[in-house]
Amino acid sequence: MTDLLDRLARRLGPRGFTADRDAMAPWLVDWRGRMRGRAAALVSPADRDEVAFVVAAAAAAGVPVVPQGGNTSMVAGATADDPDALILSLRRMNAVRRVSPEDNMLVAEAGTILHDVHVAAEAAGRRFPLSLAAKGSATVGGLVSTNAGGTQVLRFGPMRALVLGIEAVLPDGGLFEGLSALRKDNRGYDLRQLLAGAEGTLGVITAAALRLVPAAGSRTVAWVGLATAQDALVLLRQLEGATGDAIESFEIVPADALELVLRHIPGTRAPLARGHRWHVLIEAVAPKGAPPVPLDEAILATGLAEDAVIATSEAQADALWRLRESISEAERIDGMAAKHDIAVPVSAMPGFMAEARAAVEARFAGVRVIAFGHLGDGNVHFNVRAPAGADDRAWFAQQGAVVSAFVHDLVTAAGGTLSAEHGIGRLKRAEFARLADPARLAAMRAIKNALDPGGIMNPGVLVPLAEAPSLS
CATH class of the missing domain: 3.30.70.2740 (Alpha-Beta Plaits)
Structure with a gap:
């Protein structure tokens, strides 16, 4: 272990290597503060070649590697828990390598934060249609590795649907170069889709080619009060019929969630004059050159709304979104x-x-x-x-x-899943093992063993143990 750390320190230099406990401390605590991990060192490679060097050296020594981006995992998926482990931070690899409006594609390194992807796409007259509350800290590598969702999945799908290609270092240190702009590529197994959502258990994503869409011309944001949750679904389907694919977000909020926000979050105010059992926040987007989506007329025509308000400015639209995005913060305060x-x-x-x-x-x-x-x-x-x-x-x-x-x-x-958009990580692995069907578990274990026979990539995350644990 000492020899390995010495080799890494010499190759990566002081910017790329530290074993100092105080320096590592912030990266050993999960995003929600529920787990404090352990590691031998924090390595921060500057490029894909250094990532490959780290992984190959770790594989030869049998040392665990835990990839980490913005450390925003909600399920402790990026928290090392082995005194010999290496935290492999991608924060220094944060370049947007290229933007191609012609291909509607942007290539960003794994450490690039989502906000910077948005800015780069907008500068090219395009947009990257995935957003979430942690856009100022969540990174491309983490978003791909967890198949992140967000508020625009309704129209554009989760992160996996927006990934055109991946560059990654595999568990033996080999480099998978899959950043091509090809829209069709029928050469067997899709390693891009296998690595997306793998939570760092099959390799280290170093860059991704992301799908861009035309820049938005205008957005229309509405807050609607409803009597029942079922009315919300009927409203969604009727609005889709009236506006085509303009609806990008449709968030449902019960009265007690809104009340919690109004009680705990300074500067918030009730969007409607009276209370309602259920609320929906709707965002519709029109392309450049087209008139704004007539969301008010479409909502009125359904006859389902008890009351509604349409934002008349960007500030008002942001204020409505703040009500939805502050629910988790209000709960935490409460x-x-x-x-x-x-x-x-x-x-x-x-x-x-x-x-x-x-x-x-x-x-x-x-x-x-x-x-x-x-x-x-x-x-x-x-x-x-x-x-x-x-x-x-x-x-x-x-x-x-x-x-x-x-x-x-x-x-x-109900035919559902215990993880919609946060992944399995460490915290849900036991429950996943208890509830998943045997065929799924067997296939996942086989894939993990085939690509990572030494078990060094993010051990303890996602892939369940051979036997489901007892709840007793």
């Missing part, structure tokens, strides 16, 4: 919650949100459930808060795993 990033078929989502909430609140006396999310893709953020007045940390230490297992059983029975 107290600890067991958070579940789950998905069900879109048609089942309105009923699931109400029925699962009732089932959880009946099973665990006093708990308070908030369920909100992306209605257009079936993604529910299903969060369970401790009973009022309880010591929330103590309560969840005793009940959290049982609560989560109960929620996961409900979503599995």
Whole structure:
């Protein structure tokens, strides 16, 4: 181990290597502060050749490698947990290598933050149609590795649908060069799609070719009050029929989630004059040169809205989005919650949100459930808060795993998944092993063993153990 660290220090230099505990400390804590890891060193390569050197050296020594981008994983997927592990940070590899409006493609290195991708695309008269709250810190490599979602999946799909090519260092140190702009390539297994969503367990993504779309001409943002969650789904389908593919975001928010934001987030205000049981936030985008989408007329024509407001400025549009994007912050201020990033078929989502909430609140006396999310893709953020007045940390230490297992059983029975857009990481691996079908688990283990026979790439993440653990 000492020899390996000496070799890495000589090759990478002081900017690319540190074993100092204080310097490593921020990168050993997961994004949500629930796990503090361990590692022998933090390496920060400057280019793909240095990444290949690190991985090949680690493979020869049998030392674990944990790739890390912005360290924004919600499931501790980028947290090292081995005293001999290397944290391989891609932060120094943050160049946008090229932008091709002709190919509608942008090539960015793995450490490039999402905000910078947006800026580069806009400068070329295009846009990259994926956004999320962590756009100022989430990186391209992490977004691809976790198949990130966000608020525009309804129209453009998750990150996997926006990746045209990948450059990656495989577990033996070999370089996979797959950044071609080809739209058709029928040469067998699609390694690009295999690496996307693999959470760093099959290699280190060093760059990605991303699909761009034409720049938006205008956006129309609306907030609508509704009587039921089912009305929200009917509204979505009717608006799609009236506006074509203009609807890019359709977020559903229950009354108690909005109330929490208004109570805890300074500067927020109720968007409508009176309360409603359910709310939806809608964004429609028109291309350049086209008139704005007549969202107000389309909403009115459905006859479903109890009340609605259309943003008349960018500031108002941003204020409406702030209400939706502040729900997690408001929950955190209010107290600890067991958070579940789950998905069900879109048609089942309105009923699931109400029925699962009732089932959880009946099973665990006093708990308070908030369920909100992306209605257009079936993604529910299903969060369970401790009973009022309880010591929330103590309560969840005793009940959290049982609560989560109960929620996961409900979503599995509904034909859904325990992970919609955050991945499996370390925190969901045991539940994944408990609930996934045997064929899926066997295939994943076979792929992992074939590409990473030494088991050095992000061990303990995503790929379940050979035997599902007991809940007892």
